[in-house]
Amino acid sequence: LAKTTQPISMDSYEGQEVNITCSHNNIATNDYITWYQQFPSQGPRFIIQGYKTKVTNEVASLFIPADRKSSTLSLPRVSLSDTAVYYCLVGGGATNKLIFGTGTLLAVQP
Amino acid sequence: EPEVTQTPSHQVTQMGQEVILRCVPISNHLYFYWYRQILGQKVEFLVSFYNNEISEKSEIFDDQFSVERPDGSNFTLKIRSTKLEDSAMYFCASSALLGGDPPGELFFGEGSRLTVL
Numbered sequence: 622l623a624k625t626t627q628p629i630s631m632d633s634y635e636g637q638e639v640n641i642t643c644s645h646n647n648i649a650t651n652d653y654i655t656w657y658q659q660f661p662s663q664g665p666r667f668i669i670q671g672y673k674t675k676v677t678n679e680v681a682s683l684f685i686p687a688d689r690k691s692s693t694l695s696l697p698r699v700s701l702s703d704t705a706v707y708y709c710l711v712g713g714g715a716t717n718k719l720i721f722g723t724g725t726l727l728a729v730q731p
Numbered sequence: 732e733p734e735v736t737q738t739p740s741h742q743v744t745q746m747g748q749e750v751i752l753r754c755v756p757i758s759n760h761l762y763f764y765w766y767r768q769i770l771g772q773k774v775e776f777l778v779s780f781y782n783n784e785i786s787e788k789s790e791i792f793d794d795q796f797s798v799e800r801p802d803g804s805n806f807t808l809k810i811r812s813t814k815l816e817d818s819a820m821y822f823c824a825s826s827a828l829l830g831g832d833p834p835g836e837l838f839f840g841e842g843s844r845l846t847v848l
Contacts, residue, residue, distance in 0.1 A: 653833045664735075664822045664839025665774060672833065708774070712834060718787045719837060721766075721774040 625709045630726040639696045641725050643709030646690045654685060654692045657708045659724070665708060669694070696727075704729045733757045735840035737823050743846045747812050752843045754806045754823030763806045764824040764837065765798065767791070774822065780806065813847045820844050 626644045633639045645654070653672050657665040669676055671683040671692070682695040696703060706724040736755045744750050756763050765777040779786040780798055795811045806825075810817055820842040826835035 655834070655836075657837075659774070662820070662842070662844075664824070664842055665837075666839065667836040670833055670836070718776050718779055718789075719764075720776060723773050 625711055625722045627707075627709055627722060627725045629723065630728065632728050632730065633699055634730050635700055636698050639699050639703075639727060639729075641694045641696075641707055641709075641727065642691060643694070644691045645709070645711045648689050648711050652711045654683065654689075655710045655712075655719075656681070656683065656694045657710065657721075659706045659708065665721070668707070699727075699729045701729050701731065703727060733838075735823055735825055735838050737821075737840035737843050739843055740841070741844045741846070743848065744813055746815060746847055750810045750813055750817075750845060752808045752810075752821050752823075752845070754808070754825075754840060755804050756806055756823070756825030757827075757838055758804070760825035760827050760838070762786075762826045762835070763798075763800070764826075765808045766822045766824065766839075767819040768822065768842075769816075769819045777808075777821075810845075813845075815847050818845055818847045 653670055655670040656668040658668050659665045669678055669681045669683045671685050673685050676683045684693045706726050708721050708724040710719050735757060738753045763780045766774050767777055768774045776789050778788040778792045778798055797809045799807050822839050822842045824837040824839045826837050
């Protein structure tokens with residue numbers, strides 16, 4: 622399974638756009654990139670998933686360059702309630718084992 | 732919205748005691764998982780389960796751990812003889828798909844906090 626590297630923490634203010642980048646240099650051809658969000662004392666929650674280029678849903682966008690060695694989760698106009706840990710995971714294909722890294726703690730301030 | 736439910740939300744036990752954590756996955760899901768998270772640390776994979784048998788397990792999932800789907804709805808994690816280091820939040824998850832193209836989304840429960848004294 623491809624190893625991922627993310628910043629340990631990020632700070633932002635309400636209303637700003639936040640971009641969290643994840644590097645995954647040894648991503649395999651059949652791997653997908655998935656982001657999960659975790660609030661304190663809660664289970665992780667799926668945010669978005671992609672394979673290449675750009676994916677957008679109602680809560681976030683995911684940008685994946687052509688070489689797929691990194692990805693960027695973009696959260697538009699964050700609010701205080703977006704304060705959480707964000708995990709980038711790489712995998713798919715035959716495995717059903719998701720390996721979480723250390724994640725990025727996003728702190729949104731008023 | 733369907734959800735994964737876990738019981739108990741918090742359990743306190745003495746070292747050496749057996750603990751059973753229960754989970755009700757989403758009803759049409761076929762793949763089930765247990766993860767754990769020690770306070771302040773990352774989420775760790777324990778085991779995945781499909782078609783009434785273990786699909787994959789981590790090195791954490793040693794002989795003191797077992798999983799079972801005793802009926803059509805529950806999925807349980809048993810820890811036979813708890814140790815202090817088993818204190819953690821245990822998350823159950825389920826998914827409709829296995830890996831695949833794209834891989835299935837995992838739906839996590841709210842967790843069961845286990846405190847071993």
